[in-house]
Amino acid sequence: MNDDEVEIDLLQLFRALKKRILWIVGAGVIMGGAFGLFSKFAITPQYTSTSMVYILSKETTLTSLADLQIGSQLTQDYKIIVTSRPVISEVIDKLKLDISYENMVSKITINNPNDTRILSITAQDPDPVMAKDIADSVAKTSSEYIGDIMEMVPPKVIEEGTVSDKKASPSNGKNAMIGAMLGIVLVCGLTVVEELLNDTIQTEEDVEKYMGLTVLASVPLREGEAEENKNEQTLRRSHMHNKDDKKKGKQGDRK
Numbered sequence: 001m002n003d004d005e006v007e008i009d010l011l012q013l014f015r016a017l018k019k020r021i022l023w024i025v026g027a028g029v030i031m032g033g034a035f036g037l038f039s040k041f042a043i044t045p046q047y048t049s050t051s052m053v054y055i056l057s058k059e060t061t062l063t064s065l066a067d068l069q070i071g072s073q074l075t076q077d078y079k080i081i082v083t084s085r086p087v088i089s090e091v092i093d094k095l096k097l098d099i100s101y102e103n104m105v106s107k108i109t110i111n112n113p114n115d116t117r118i119l120s121i122t123a124q125d126p127d128p129v130m131a132k133d134i135a136d137s138v139a140k141t142s143s144e145y146i147g148d149i150m151e152m153v154p155p156k157v158i159e160e161g162t163v164s165d166k167k168a169s170p171s172n173g174k175n176a177m178i179g180a181m182l183g184i185v186l187v188c189g190l191t192v193v194e195e196l197l198n199d200t201i202q203t204e205e206d207v208e209k210y211m212g213l214t215v216l217a218s219v220p221l222r223e224g225e226a227e228e229n230k231n232e233q234t235l236r237r238s239h240m241h242n243k244d245d246k247k248k249g250k251q252g253d254r255k
Contacts, residue, residue, distance in 0.1 A: 012195060013192055013195055017192075023187050023191075024184055024188060024191075027183035027184060027187040028183045028184040030183060031179040031183025032177065032179045033176070034179055035176050035179025035180075036172050036173070036175060036176030038175070039170045039175035039176070045169070045170070046124050046167060046168050046169045046170075047124070047126070047128035047164045047166075047167055048122055048164060048168040049122070049131040049132040049134075049135045049136075049164060050120050050121065050135055051120075051121045051135040051160050052139075052158050052159040053121065053139050053142070053143060053157050053158065054118055054158045055074050055075045055078055055118070055119065055155050056153045056154075056155065056156065075116075075117050075119060078142070078146065079112060081145070081146060082119065082121060082138060083105050083108055085101055086145060086149075087138065087142045088105060088108075088138070091104065091134065095130075095133055107123055107134060108122070108123055108135075108138060109121075109122040109124070110122075119155070121138050121142075123138065124168065128163045128165070129163055131163075132162060132163050135160075136157075136160050136161050140157060143155045143157060
């Protein structure tokens with residue numbers, strides 16, 4: 001396939017998309033609106049709250065480089081301990097929740113900012129107050145578990161969670177944008193597929209390309225030709241009716 005054939009195909013696709021521009025825009029508007037409404041009325045809003053704990057290697061006012069390195073290593077261990085079954089099960093019992101361990105873990109996210117010994121414990125829940133309670137309870141329970149059971153210096157809770165008045169998800173605007181993009185891509189994709197599968201002869205180039213024949217001449221369709229043909233037929237019918245009326249008039253005079 002040469003460059004001219006690629007260019008012609010691209011032009012054909014562009015023309016096909018241009019012809020359906022209203023369909024493309026309409027699909028984007030409809031799908032965007034549908035996704036936005038679904039996000040607003042069908043998806044349960046989620047709220048988040050974050051507690052932070054500070055990892056200590058030992059109880060002392062003096063901190064050496066070795067202590068910092070040990071603290072960084074402990075931070076990675078604590079990330080796993082925070083969501084361990086003993087800790088999460090105790091949190092469920094304290095808050096008197098009817099929820100499984102797996103579902104509770106799915107509500108919790110643990111982050112460790114780079115080059116720090118701080119763990120941020122974020123909880124997500126449809127109830128902003130419950131999100132705060134979960135985050136605070138996980139932070140305190142994990143700290144107690146590390147100190148009592150593992151006999152290590154417990155992390156210090158440096159910040160408790162807050163009750164958020166702004167939902168973390170879903171984002172109605174973002175979902176509407178995703179829906180609009182899907183609608184546009186869908187119509188464009190169907191148009192391209194239809195154009196690629198269309199093997200009918202439409203232009204002179206198609207005749208030369210697929211049949212190997214050279215087009216010597218073509219008869220273009222005159223603009224408004226169909227309307228002119230219709231007017232001519234109307235005039236002919238009117239003329240025929242006039243002739244019939246005249247014949248009937250002459251026959252009446254003879255009688």
